[in-house]
Amino acid sequence: MPLSKKEELKLKFKALALRENVLRMVKAAGTGHMGGALSAADIVAVLYYKFMKLDPQNPGLADRDRFVLSAGHKCLILYAALAEKGYFPKEIMDSYGELDSHIPGHPSMDKLPGVEANTGSLGHGLSIAAGMAMGLKLSASPARVYTLMGDGELAEGSNWEAAAAASHHKLDNLTAIVDKNGLQIGGPSDSIMNYEPLQDRWASFGWSVRRIDGHDYPTIVQTLESLPFEKGKPSLIIADTVKSKGFPFAEGKAAYHYWKATKEELQLADEALAAARAGLEKALAEAQVKGGL
Amino acid sequence: MKQPAMLSAKAFEASEAPIKAFGEALLEAGKANPDIVVVSTDSSSGSGLSPFKAAFPERHIEFGIMEQGAVGYCAGMAAVGKIPFYAAIAPFVSARPFEMVKDDLGYMRQNVKVIGRCGGLTYSQLGPTHHSIDDFALMRTIPGLLVLNPGDPVSIRKATLALAKHSGPSYMRIGSPNMPVLYDEDLPFEIGKGILVREGHDVTLIGTGTVLCQAVKAAQLLDRKGISARVIDIHSIKPLDEDMILKAAGETGRIVTVEEHFLNGGLGSAIAQFLSQTRPTPVKMLGIDDRFASNGPYEGLLGQHGLLAEQIAASSIEFLKKKF
Ligand SMILES: Cc1ncc(C[n+]2csc(CCOP(=O)(O)OP(=O)(O)O)c2C)c(N)n1
Numbered sequence A: 001m002p003l004s005k006k007e008e009l010k011l012k013f014k015a016l017a018l019r020e021n022v023l024r025m026v027k028a029a030g031t032g033h034m035g036g037a038l039s040a041a042d043i044v045a046v047l048y049y050k051f052m053k054l055d056p057q058n059p060g061l062a063d064r065d066r067f068v069l070s071a072g073h074k075c076l077i078l079y080a081a082l083a084e085k086g087y088f089p090k091e092i093m094d095s096y097g098e099l100d101s102h103i104p105g106h107p108s109m110d111k112l113p114g115v116e117a118n119t120g121s122l123g124h125g126l127s128i129a130a131g132m133a134m135g136l137k138l139s140a141s142p143a144r145v146y147t148l149m150g151d152g153e154l155a156e157g158s159n160w161e162a163a164a165a166a167s168h169h170k171l172d173n174l175t176a177i178v179d180k181n182g183l184q185i186g187g188p189s190d191s192i193m194n195y196e197p198l199q200d201r202w203a204s205f206g207w208s209v210r211r212i213d214g215h216d217y218p219t220i221v222q223t224l225e226s227l228p229f230e231k232g233k234p235s236l237i238i239a240d241t242v243k244s245k246g247f248p249f250a251e252g253k254a255a256y257h258y259w260k261a262t263k264e265e266l267q268l269a270d271e272a273l274a275a276a277r278a279g280l281e282k283a284l285a286e287a288q289v290k291g292g293l
Numbered sequence B: 001m002k003q004p005a006m007l008s009a010k011a012f013e014a015s016e017a018p019i020k021a022f023g024e025a026l027l028e029a030g031k032a033n034p035d036i037v038v039v040s041t042d043s044s045s046g047s048g049l050s051p052f053k054a055a056f057p058e059r060h061i062e063f064g065i066m067e068q069g070a071v072g073y074c075a076g077m078a079a080v081g082k083i084p085f086y087a088a089i090a091p092f093v094s095a096r097p098f099e100m101v102k103d104d105l106g107y108m109r110q111n112v113k114v115i116g117r118c119g120g121l122t123y124s125q126l127g128p129t130h131h132s133i134d135d136f137a138l139m140r141t142i143p144g145l146l147v148l149n150p151g152d153p154v155s156i157r158k159a160t161l162a163l164a165k166h167s168g169p170s171y172m173r174i175g176s177p178n179m180p181v182l183y184d185e186d187l188p189f190e191i192g193k194g195i196l197v198r199e200g201h202d203v204t205l206i207g208t209g210t211v212l213c214q215a216v217k218a219a220q221l222l223d224r225k226g227i228s229a230r231v232i233d234i235h236s237i238k239p240l241d242e243d244m245i246l247k248a249a250g251e252t253g254r255i256v257t258v259e260e261h262f263l264n265g266g267l268g269s270a271i272a273q274f275l276s277q278t279r280p281t282p283v284k285m286l287g288i289d290d291r292f293a294s295n296g297p298y299e300g301l302l303g304q305h306g307l308l309a310e311q312i313a314a315s316s317i318e319f320l321k322k323k324f
Helices: A005-029 A035-039 A041-051 A072-085 A090-095 A125-138 A157-168 A198-204 A217-225 A263-287 B018-032 B050-055 B067-079 B098-107 B135-140 B153-165 B209-224 B242-252 B267-278 B298-304 B309-321
Strands: A066-069 A145-150 A174-180 A208-213 A235-240 B036-040 B060-062 B083-089 B113-117 B146-148 B170-173 B195-198 B203-207 B229-233 B236-238 B255-262 B283-288
Touching (some): A005 A217, A035 A072, A066 A072, A125 A157, A208 A217, B018 B036, B018 B050, B018 B113, B018 B153, B135 B146, B146 B153, B203 B209, B203 B242, B209 B229, B229 B242, B242 B255, B242 B267, B255 B309, B267 B283
Parallel strands (some): A174 A235, B036 B060, B083 B113, B113 B170, B203 B229, B203 B255, B255 B283
Antiparallel strands (some): B195 B229
16 A cells, blocks of 8 residues: 555654654763664654554563564664653653663663563674564464664674575565665775675575665555565565764764764754754645644 | 882873773784784774774775674684784674684684773673673683783783784783773783782782772772782783782782672682682682673773772772681
């Protein structure tokens, strides 16, 4: 089904709320892995607000869909989504960086409901997610498993062990998303360790692959709607994204992987989000959505 | 023969980032020996490799985020005569590729120097995946592999230069925040030899790495309570300076070990293992007990594990009261 204007706006407002949450947490600590959190914001918003079957009141629901954040340093976007969904009181976001905070620099299932795996060391998430997919299949559960990876992360060999096993075991309830923002810590990912042609590599490992614009809502929705892309195969989405998307002063710059925020930058970030909100309000007014959102 | 105590008269006046000290020394070593190459897995600048990279771009090799494979590449390069220094975040060059270090470097006896930076709890806010409080335990088990953990910027420089001269597999841990300078530049430094930091006769505090400075401050606090604490810096966890430890056990009777590591398998464990078989001596081990550490500011985490100077002093006083 094509995405209605109303639903698109609704999702965009959610993604904006997630970006606002990310900024709130960075303000609390003064630092944070912002770049890779924001490149994934639109996809995470669509997953949490349109596709994943979840119950924030019952985080342990047996047949819930699972989201494994393989690139654990992107945790700000996971916390942003969980807070917005009501998994925990929003005030917890203001404790980012504090001693014993429930939102550490990498996600911990011991500290927060809704976190499915203790990631942070790269290259673990795909195997964990695939194991969940396997177990759920064995239990005849309808649940789907999603995992989000960074493009730099793909250099970890463990991913390719997991990739081979996932197609071997026909895990078509598994979807991996590569947040291809093209940057890692040291600069452009393909200059650091080239993994192109990425699509062909995954396809040769037995995955059904699609490459999309990771900030285009109709495309994201349409792609996630057609899962699994092929019966009997795991699905791989390569999402072309922009690192730090939403903060123009930082977009596409490797230096904002781990943001040590200055006062001026925080000001710019506030302004960017305020402008984005005004833009969405205007679009909403123009669209004359019946009954509001 | 009486050894001089090495604590500088200017100790604690200055401080410096450990990766800066390491990076500058690495450049110096690289100038002296054209076979030295450096290996990065997407953390060149954060690991102090920038000065070397700027001077010798063709001897700086970037692999992206593939720590396990990088250790094998290092072994291969060493097998044909290169001297790789491989530096990255401590857990990702120790626990992550442990078997590659054990087999390809240890068992194959390859001349590769693995540097774990931001070790111990220093990557405090990033949580247990980024803490490295098991690396001594892991690395100590590998026959023939050096395990170093220098405790101030001067000794980091000296350790780096000593590693460059040493032939064989090695692991060195360094921390992240600025460390106080404890020693003068003319510090004698030898792999396998401890440093007598200050004299004392009631108890010996044996510190290492990032918490050596806490042990020194603890000894200063104990002074005020009329307790004379010797301080020894064991920067070389393996091989251990058995003579210096034995002497301290004999002369002060009690030993307190201070390390940013699990109590299981760390420096205290190595010392207790040695002393129990040579000169049974009461040892109080300070470190991280059998649980994952939390997250938050570095000093906060040190405090949760009793590793701040005041806590070390208090634990030492309690320990001295105890009858054995
Ligand atoms: C095993 C491991 N090695 C190194 C790191 C340090 N690290 C954290 S993020 C990062 C770069 C990740 O780049 P990418 O996967 O492209 O993520 P993104 O750019 O989307 O943030 C690195 C090297 C880590 N967390 N885990």
